[in-house]
Amino acid sequence: MSFTLGLDFGTNSVRALVVRCADGAELGSCVVNYPSGRQGVLLDPRDHQLARQRPGDYLQGLEKSVKGALARAGKQRGFDATKIVGVGVDATGSSPLPVDRHNSPLALDPKWRKNLNAQCWLWKDHTGWREAARITELAAQHRPHFIAKCGNTYSSEWWWSKIWHCRNVAPQVFDAAFSWVELADWLPAVLAGVADPRRVKAGVCPAGHKAMYCDEWGGLPDKEFLALLDPRLADLRDRLYVKAWDATEPAGELCAEWAAKLGLPAGLPVAIGELDVHYGAIGCGVAEGTLVKVIGTSACDCGVVSADKRVPDIPGICGIVKGAILPGYYGLEAGQSAVGDIFNWWVDVVCGGDGGLHAKLSREAAKLRPGQGGLLALDWNNGNRTILVDPTLSGLLLGQTLHTTRAEIYRALIEATAFGARAIIERF
Numbered sequence: 001m002s003f004t005l006g007l008d009f010g011t012n013s014v015r016a017l018v019v020r021c022a023d024g025a026e027l028g029s030c031v032v033n034y035p036s037g038r039q040g041v042l043l044d045p046r047d048h049q050l051a052r053q054r055p056g057d058y059l060q061g062l063e064k065s066v067k068g069a070l071a072r073a074g075k076q077r078g079f080d081a082t083k084i085v086g087v088g089v090d091a092t093g094s095s096p097l098p099v100d101r102h103n104s105p106l107a108l109d110p111k112w113r114k115n116l117n118a119q120c121w122l123w124k125d126h127t128g129w130r131e132a133a134r135i136t137e138l139a140a141q142h143r144p145h146f147i148a149k150c151g152n153t154y155s156s157e158w159w160w161s162k163i164w165h166c167r168n169v170a171p172q173v174f175d176a177a178f179s180w181v182e183l184a185d186w187l188p189a190v191l192a193g194v195a196d197p198r199r200v201k202a203g204v205c206p207a208g209h210k211a212m213y214c215d216e217w218g219g220l221p222d223k224e225f226l227a228l229l230d231p232r233l234a235d236l237r238d239r240l241y242v243k244a245w246d247a248t249e250p251a252g253e254l255c256a257e258w259a260a261k262l263g264l265p266a267g268l269p270v271a272i273g274e275l276d277v278h279y280g281a282i283g284c285g286v287a288e289g290t291l292v293k294v295i296g297t298s299a300c301d302c303g304v305v306s307a308d309k310r311v312p313d314i315p316g317i318c319g320i321v322k323g324a325i326l327p328g329y330y331g332l333e334a335g336q337s338a339v340g341d342i343f344n345w346w347v348d349v350v351c352g353g354d355g356g357l358h359a360k361l362s363r364e365a366a367k368l369r370p371g372q373g374g375l376l377a378l379d380w381n382n383g384n385r386t387i388l389v390d391p392t393l394s395g396l397l398l399g400q401t402l403h404t405t406r407a408e409i410y411r412a413l414i415e416a417t418a419f420g421a422r423a424i425i426e427r428f
Contacts, residue, residue, distance in 0.1 A: 001078055002085045003027065005069070005264070007062065008276055009091040009187060011122070011297040012040040014061035016069035021085065027076045030068025032061040039344075042119060049126040049156075049391065052119035055097060055105035058187065066262045081263060087191060087254060088271040090279040091184040092123040094159045094210035098166070098177035103189060103197045106177055117170035120183055121162040124298070124337065124382060126391035128165030129156040135164075135229065139212075143225050146212045148313045149320045153389035157337075159211040160221075160233070167230055174232065179239040182206045184273035185251075191270045192252025198239060201251045205274040207244035208321030209333055215322070219243065245272050246323030247282075277302060277333070278325045286325060291428065293421065297344070298385070300335035301424050316387030316427055334424045337391070338382035339417055345381070346410060364407035370415060373408030375399045377416035387427050 001022065008015045018028040034040025034057040042052040073079045097120045098106045105120070112118035135154040139147045147154055154161065159182065167174040179197040181189070189200040207213035212221050220237060227234040250269045259266035277300035281292040292302045304326050305311050311320050317334045324331030351357045376398040383391030397412060 001080075002083050003073070003079065003081075004086050004088065005066065005084050006088045007065065007090070007187070009058060009061070009089070009183065010276065011092055011124070014058065014065050016065035018069050018073040018079070018084070027079055028069045028071070028073030030065045030072065032065045032068070034058075034061060041122060042116060044116060047127060049129065050116065051122040051125040052116050053095070053122050055107050055120055058120075058183075059190070062187070062190075063261055066264075070263060082265055084264060084268060086269045086271060087264075088279065089184070089187045089191070089251075090274050090276040091187055093182060093184050093206045093275045094157060094162065095123050095183035096121050096159055096162050096180045097183055097186050098173060099179055099181050099186070099197050100176075101178040101197070102195050103181065103186070103200065105186075106173065112173070112176065115170070115173060117166055117173040118176075121166070123157055124341075125162060126156040126383060127169075128161035129391045131164040131168065131229075132156040132158070132161035132391075135160055138225070138228050142228060143221065145217065146221055146225070149214060150209070150212070150318060151314065151316045151386075151389060153316070154212075155318070155385070155389055156383075156391045157210075157385065159206075160226075160229070163236070164229055164233060167232055179236070182210070182273070184275055185241075186273075188251035188270045188273045191254055191258050193255025193257060194252060198241075200241065201249065201272060202241040202244040203251075203273045204244040204246050204321060205278050205324040205331070207241070208324050209275065209319035209331075213244050246327045247272055247274065248327045274324075275300075277335075278331060281325050288329075291425065295339050297340045298335055298337050298382070299339040299417075299421070300333060301386075301421075301428070303332045303428060304329040305332065306330075314427065316389060318386060332428070334386035334428065336379060336417070336420045336424070337385040338379060338395075342379060342381050342395075342413055342417065346413065350406065350409075361407045361410050364405075365411040365414065368408065368411045373399075373404065373411060374401070375404065375408055375412035377409075377412040379413070379416040379420045386424050 006017045013033045015031045036054040044050040106112040106118040132154050184206050185202050223234040251272045254268040256266045277294040280294045281302040284292045286292045311330050321331050347358050378396040380393040381395035384393045
């Protein structure tokens, strides 16, 4: 009997899960909330576009969640940790991390520990929106094929806009970083004991969807193009990965140090890192003709098309990447920048964290007909990812009167989310 261990590094927590390979039975799981910031996210009250995370929270959560999941699995008849055959890791993205030449995050150095710019730049950090607009402009002029595969608009949620913004606003952090590593790539590398960022195996999922990587044009954007943005970005390319891999290639093997920490056999294969939604889509049974919508703090819509077929470029979506989800298939991604975050805001701010009140308003909202309250809402509270690709947009609630109830507002937010989802489906 064999088992697998999965790790999901989300926006607010890390989750570990032990599964029996024979039938997919879940034997043990554990969720560990990130301790830093507000619900695990480091914020700046002066800039609502900023969202960072402490790398130390990932390492702490990794160890605690795995030990917790193994302890729960250990109570199940027939479980044996020595029979675990592999480890899989997913993470949010694009969440780039500045690291030193030993692949250690700058933020673990006391010198940089309190510097927000030295932390992991979380997926929903939109501070690089100006840089993203400039990347779109220059790519349209000089390398239109770079952005054709990602909807013809480069996003502030993505790799290059964040790193370039760091270069512009915190050059001392940029200069101190030997390289940058995508979180979904860094975590498997940590488990594999990789101590050189140049030797980290990159997953084609984050590389293709977020960093304009494509084998058709030789991998990452060429140095000539990057120099148009900033010559230092061109220099950085020499310290990044050359090749990105799909899920058929392991990221490495579990090193002795982390095997001892976790109570697992050394040498276990560690799967290549992918973005959370993309591995989740596989678990949901994604196939040609099946659209998978994964809902969390945001929502992502994923589909696959055989690599033997021609896939036209689709304006406004977040990438058409070969091997990003299933090997041998193009992975297509779109999504809404805020879904769970909107309803979390509703519970925390409007309901004051009162679960009973939230349940009461949910029941009242469920009794309303669509549009009954006369309200129209837009779900752009964290900008719009698909199809407008504009992080500067904000949410909207239209049609309030002195008679508007909280249940009607809640219903309008739900309807806004549904219509945002419909717009994406129609674009696909």
